[in-house]
Amino acid sequence: MSEIKGIADLIALLPGYNCGECGFRRCADFAAALIDGTIGSEECPFMHQNTFRGRSVQIAELLPTIVSERCEPIVGVIDHLTADFALAPLPGEPSCREDLHPFDSAVHPETGNILRYRPLGCPITHFARVIAVDHGIVTVHLIGPRHRLGGEDDFRYQEVGVCMVLAFEGVVVRGRVPDVGETVRFLPEHCMMQKVHSGVIVHSEGDRVRIESIDLKVF
Ligand code: SF4
Numbered sequence: 001m002s003e004i005k006g007i008a009d010l011i012a013l014l015p016g017y018n019c020g021e022c023g024f025r026r027c028a029d030f031a032a033a034l035i036d037g038t039i040g041s042e043e044c045p046f047m048h049q050n051t052f053r054g055r056s057v058q059i060a061e062l063l064p065t066i067v068s069e070r071c072e073p074i075v076g077v078i079d080h081l082t083a084d085f086a087l088a089p090l091p092g093e094p095s096c097r098e099d100l101h102p103f104d105s106a107v108h109p110e111t112g113n114i115l116r117y118r119p120l121g122c123p124i125t126h127f128a129r130v131i132a133v134d135h136g137i138v139t140v141h142l143i144g145p146r147h148r149l150g151g152e153d154d155f156r157y158q159e160v161g162v163c164m165v166l167a168f169e170g171v172v173v174r175g176r177v178p179d180v181g182e183t184v185r186f187l188p189e190h191c192m193m194q195k196v197h198s199g200v201i202v203h204s205e206g207d208r209v210r211i212e213s214i215d216l217k218v219f
Pocket of ligand 1 (some may be wrong): 012015016017018019020021022023024025026027030043044045046
C-alpha cells in the first residue's frame, strides 16, 4: 500500500529555518500558502541554494495530492460538523496523546497503568495506557474499546470514573495547520464516535499541535 503524503511531507521539503524571509513567520505558514496557491516555492530565497536543489520539483509533485485531499471536507459522523483539521498520533505513537483529570481525587494513576474511564460529555467508555503523570494531569495513549485489549484475563485496569479531557497532542494530517491562540474544530483520528471536538491551540510547531480547553459541544 502506498504511503499517504501530507502536510508534514511538504513542510519537511522546506528549509525549516522559520526565518520569515518569505514574509511568513514559519515554514509551516509558507507551506499553507503553497497549498492555497497564493505563492510559489521560489518565494523562499533558500530554495535557490544548492542544499535545497530539487526540492521545488518535489514540492510541485506533492502539491496536487495534498490539495485534492484538502478539498475533501473533514466532517464528523455524529453532528456532521466540519473540522479545520484531523489530528493523528505523533510519529511512532499508537494514538494522539490525551491529558486527563479524574474527578475522583482518591484515584492515583501511575505510569504504565491501564485506565478505564468515561470522558465528560462522551457516552463511550475508554481504555487508555498512562504515559505520564504530572501535577494531577494524567497523559495517556488511548487503547480503545475493551475487545482490543484481549481476553478477560489478559489485563487489569484501574477504574477512574468520569474524567475531564484537558488536552490533545498530535500532528495535523488533513486540513490546515493552525496558529497558536486559534480556537479550532478538529477530528481526532482515534475518536470512536468520529465526533468533531473544539479547543484552543497552545503550541504549534511544524505539523505538531497541542490543543487545550477541549470541548465536545461544538456549534
Ligand atoms: S519558507 Fe524559507 S523563507 Fe520562509 S520561513 Fe521557511 S526558510 Fe524562511
